[in-house]
Amino acid sequence: QVQLVESGGGVVQPGRSLRLSCAASGFSISTYDMHWVRQAPGKGLEWVAIIWVDGNNKYYADSVKGRFTISRDTSKNTLYLQMNSLRDEDTAVYYCAKGDRVGAPTGGFDPWGQGTLVTVSS
Amino acid sequence: DIQMTQSPSSVSASVGDRVTISCRASQGLNNWLAWYQHKPGEAPKLLIYATSSLQSGVPSRFSGSGSGTDFTLTISSLQPEDFATYYCQQANSFPRTFGQGTKVEIK
Numbered sequence: 001q002v003q004l005v006e007s008g009g010g011v012v013q014p015g016r017s018l019r020l021s022c023a024a025s026g027f028s029i030s031t032y033d034m035h036w037v038r039q040a041p042g043k044g045l046e047w048v049a050i051i052w053v054d055g056n057n058k059y060y061a062d063s064v065k066g067r068f069t070i071s072r073d074t075s076k077n078t079l080y081l082q083m084n085s086l087r088d089e090d091t092a093v094y095y096c097a098k099g100d101r102v103g104a105p106t107g108g109f110d111p112w113g114q115g116t117l118v119t120v121s122s
Numbered sequence: 123d124i125q126m127t128q129s130p131s132s133v134s135a136s137v138g139d140r141v142t143i144s145c146r147a148s149q150g151l152n153n154w155l156a157w158y159q160h161k162p163g164e165a166p167k168l169l170i171y172a173t174s175s176l177q178s179g180v181p182s183r184f185s186g187s188g189s190g191t192d193f194t195l196t197i198s199s200l201q202p203e204d205f206a207t208y209y210c211q212q213a214n215s216f217p218r219t220f221g222q223g224t225k226v227e228i229k
Contacts, residue, residue: 044209
């Protein structure tokens with residue numbers, strides 16, 4: 001069964017850091033693009049970052065560029081999001097999601113994890 | 123960035139109704155358009171990818187259509203479990219962008 005489980009959320013002060021984890025099971029993250037998407041309270045979905053299959057190429061939303069870093073540990077089959085210099089507007093539920101496999105693009109994210117809540121507040 | 127605009131922002135409907143949600147992109151998507159269903163406290167669920175391809179396990183009452191910049195999600199006969207918020211998402215370029223969502227509510 002393909003599954004993603006996020007962890008690492010919590011309450012953090014502005015300017016501080018937090019690292020989110022996303023443990024994958026039922027598939028290998030080394031064969032799929034992997035994404036982070038977030039949803040601020042009462043708002044819609046906002047795409048955050050991608051790490052491509054090769055593990056070296058990454059892309060970020062302008063809102064997090066230079067502050068967030070996406071990475072993975074294929075030996076642990078786990079995706080990460082390192083979040084530095086956190087701001088109030090980063091408060092959101094953060095989801096990880098499985099993207100496309102090389103040679104079989106769909107453009108869709110499936111599945112998604114249940115999400116982990118990050119609250120940035122003093 | 124590609125801007126995605128959904129309409130309506132909310133719709134009230136009854137069980138058995140046909141519901142149509144529209145999504146317009148600020149530029150052509152080459153059919154790289156996906157639809158998601160999202161219920162509070164749950165993970166978003168992929169319904170449709172590449173404009174009209176039904177994700178495995180998704181009921182056939184859901185369908186997608188469109189081309190260029192204009193796309194539609196149709197629920198042919200609304201069921202109680204379909205009350206949720208629906209999002210379109212473009213997969214043509216980065217950054218990926220979502221519509222603002224359409225909330226389907228009980229009439």
